[in-house]
Amino acid sequence: MTQKVYADVNEAVADIPDGATLGVGGFGLCGIPDRLIGALQERGVAGLEVFSNNCGVDDFGLGILLTAGRIRRVTASYVGENKEFARQYLAGELEVELTPQGTLAERLRAGGVGIPGFYTPAGVGTPVSEGGLPWRYAPDGSVAIASPPKETREFDGSEYVLERAIRPDFGLVHAAVGDTHGNLVFDKSALNFNSLVAMASGTTIVQVEQLVEPGDIDPGSVHLPGIFVQRIVHTGVQDKRIEKRTVREVHA
Template sequence: MMGTKVFDTPAAAVADVSDGATIAVGGFGLCGIPDALIRALVESGVGDLEVFSNNCGVDDHGLGLLLNARQIRRVTASYVGENKEFARQYLAGELEVELTPQGTLAERLRAGGAGIPAFFTPAGVGTPVADGGLPWRYHVDGSVAVASPPKETRAFGDKRYVMEEGITADFALVHAVKGDTAGNLIFDKTAMNFNPLAAMAGKVTIAQVEELVEPGELDPAQVHLPGIFVQRIVETGPQDKRIEKRTVQATEGAAR
């Protein structure tokens, strides 16, 4: 370790993540995911993890690597995506999954980071999201082992709202294009997605950055997340930017 926040390697930065830890992970699909930190967790062998993330990567990249290694016990997410192993583990009763509306998940992370224990939202009112009964875990025979409980609803004016709880996690893993040694971060375009929210929700937030600079080198007006939310930072160089699903159109006259 070279400083109070700077770590030499992703492995060193996640070394104290222990079995059973809760982890908020930034990214959307494969955009802006903390891939180096995730790989370090895979290599550490830590298990029984509970993850809060918009989705769980794909079979061979991102959080999909932790899934394949059976290191995740529970996932709170809004999207299953192209991850076949995620779906298989869930339907086979090997993984507990809480599916949450995307905007609600984003606000739950932001609320947790802001010290707000709960909030009311119209999203999900009149559906199993509020009424309960969503299958969180299945038995091997396909029957429901654990179902979501009903949530408090309340009327404000002439509309009903459901109460959702803020999320905090033991650790948060995020990716930024640039950061300084004080932990101030800049995200690249849509890679902002869930990264600032996950960072706010973590008690210990670990950021991998493509480029690390000294304090004062970042324009304060360009900083997306202040260093107060970041406890550890590691420089990983340019990210391997994978495409989750490639769709191409055949050119005219090409063989079909």
């Protein structure tokens, strides 16, 4: 069996080139592969096209690559907590494809199981299917690149839009537990987009909090089999930040 365990995150991402397409797991700041993202930042990789639910926050997660100007294009479903993201997008420095969250998830899943595309009702009758969404603005505020119209088709009297699968060159994933064969267990909601990114990507790189030997994970507890994982790095417990802390006012 090909050795999947890498000594550190720098070694694991060493061959990701400028201009690569990159799938990144996580939801908000939950389950993001922060150590792998940090290693990419240190390497100075640029011109990245990223597929992720969101783009982190200004000083953490994908936000550090964004702030450094390393990301060329983003396909995401939510970007509301990142002021630098909004600034770059409106200034024409960043190309953005916004897509419904369920559609993004299914596009990744389709890429992982070898389906080139699928029809969905989500977005029918809106600019998602009809085109015209601003992907990139010009510096003067006009639309430089707009989304094209998508193919639609009727099934049983209802209209559906064709969405294409996503197959990134590399995928960055975070898991709670993994064995040296790449079998993974995710912690509760940190499962989110991590398993889908792992399935869809050509080369999947995983940071794990706990690395164990084959057989130590109950087969029935495996969330993602090792066939989808090419590289694994033991990074220890993740820095689990809270995206937005909310407290209740206490009355005496």
